[in-house]
Amino acid sequence: MSKPSSPRTTFRHAALIGVLAACGLLLAACGDQKAATPPADSKPQAAGELVPCPTVESRPPVANALPDVSLPCLGDGPDIRLSDLRGPLLVNVWAQWCGPCRKEAPYLAELHVKAGDKVKLIGIDYIDTRPDLAVKFAVDQHWDYPHVADRDKQVQQGLKIGGPPLTAFVDAKGAVVYVHRAPFTSQQELDQLVREKLGVTW
Incomplete structure (x- = not known):
């Protein structure tokens, strides 16, 4: 029988999930910025x-x-x-x-x-x-x-x-x-x- 997770362990898991979700949002934002970069042949x-x-x-x-x-x-x-x-x-x-x-x-x-x-x-x-x-x-x-x-x-x-x-x-x-x-x-x-x-x- 598995030992039930402690509140501290559960909190750590939740925090880790939150960090990963934030990283995903940042990566998505960077992708949008890259897509918005002007093409190489655009005029300065x-x-x-x-x-x-x-x-x-x-x-x-x-x-x-x-x-x-x-x-x-x-x-x-x-x-x-x-x-x-x-x-x-x-x-x-x-x-x-x-x-x-x-x-x-x-x-x-x-x-x-x-x-x-x-x-x-x-x-x-x-x-x-x-x-x-x-x-x-x-x-x-x-x-x-x-x-x-x-x-x-x-x-x-x-x-x-x-x-x-x-x-x-x-x-x-x-x-x-x-x-x-x-x-x-x-x-x-x-x-x-x-x-x-x-x-x-x-």
């Missing part, structure tokens, strides 16, 4: 602080053009088909997690101010899973030009990207005339390359 709230991507006219392909891929705007605006772009243009591949990208960032911002409309710039945020941090980085660096996002390495093969930073120099016909596969180490270096590769002075 601060995206509107970036320069909007322009509508680019569709153009016939040219030799040595940028990769024929369309990338979504990191800020507001339409997707951009890279092969439609024409220069004089610098296409800078960057990421907010990239240390060398941070070091060269002020030179790109300064070039945009000095060259004005003579040289266009566009950034490609590369394999970045945190678009919110990417937007913050671009805003903090005063990059007042459009940026697109490439999370799936769509431009990797076409530009032969080992990793960011990388900058492609595009002429008025849309041909890539030079690719700089390293960070710029000074404003003088960047300015001189623009003059030499694109023939632009200011």
Whole structure:
């Protein structure tokens, strides 16, 4: 014959059941939060602080053009088909997690101010899973030009990207005339390359 449970044992069992029930409610709540997480391709709230991507006219392909891929705007605006772009243009591949990208960032911002409309710039945020941090980085660096996002390495093969930073120099016909596969180490270096590769002075 089994011994009847004491009131203390019964209380412990009831308390344990209560704890397990509370854990179940917490897990259910966490599941709801996870389901409410915005999808990866949603726009960060601060995206509107970036320069909007322009509508680019569709153009016939040219030799040595940028990769024929369309990338979504990191800020507001339409997707951009890279092969439609024409220069004089610098296409800078960057990421907010990239240390060398941070070091060269002020030179790109300064070039945009000095060259004005003579040289266009566009950034490609590369394999970045945190678009919110990417937007913050671009805003903090005063990059007042459009940026697109490439999370799936769509431009990797076409530009032969080992990793960011990388900058492609595009002429008025849309041909890539030079690719700089390293960070710029000074404003003088960047300015001189623009003059030499694109023939632009200011």
